[in-house]
Amino acid sequence: MRVGVVTFPGSLDDHDAQRAVRLAGGEPVALWHADADLHGVDAVVLPGGFSYGDYLRCGAIARFAPVMDLLVPAAEGGLPVLGICNGFQVLCESHLLPGALVRNDHQQFVCRDQRLRIERADTAWTRDYGQGQEIVVALKNGEGGYVADEATLDELEGEGRVVARYLEVNPNGSFRDIAGVSNARGNVVGLMPHPEHAVEPGFGPSLDGLGFFTSVLHQVVNA
């Protein structure tokens, strides 16, 4: 299973994501934002960081990168895509996922070990978790507040597309404590916290993040 990890200028968790793929038993493939080629990968991770400096809005310029011209239709066709933090912002700006991410309500950058509940355990990236399972992974963001209009939020809840929810503390003002969402099909998942920082003994708060990277290895993809 070859899992592509896209590097944008300003990506900073791309190597962590590659490492997580390797530790899960997959083969990480480095993809470059300006390279209009997915190199036949079976899944793609859009990693955390600050693509293009996030000068306009987080993910707004990255969304138009050449690699995205291929990734968007591939994702619409079923290719598993996980966007973590900045990657989640890129997926929202690409309209692969609904809603948007805005500056934290308390206006400060937040960095903490965050408890989450996995609300949807049948996506390409969450199959190895139990429905309702609680995990603790790192969270670090300045613009991590998930927002959408009420109708969209109701639709997400109604269709069971909230993938993960913040527990104990809402760290950034996300509406309805939403930490991650998916598309209807469940192959595209966006997540604000960082599972790739919780995959290895001695680093991070737990090993709870590994499940995202092992889950996708079970996928049979015809993208």
Next chain:
Amino acid sequence: MPKQEILDPQGQAVAGALARLGLGRFTDVRQGKRFTLTVEEEVTEEVLAAAREAAETLLSNPVIEDVVSVRAQQDVDSVRAAEDAR
């Protein structure tokens, strides 16, 4: 401009600062963005249409922001000078 139903933490921070400056009569502040696009040609309806497209595809995110105005400023320098004089 940020949509009314979207939280605007930046605007709230500004509102708090205004209150501390004794300007608390302003009960709400919304902070938006303004872009000035320059062309080396006459600003025609076609150019304005292209600017609207830029505003709606890249400059704003329709999920959280509204484009409130796209208009011509035939002579950017004089407009800027007038603004600076205000």
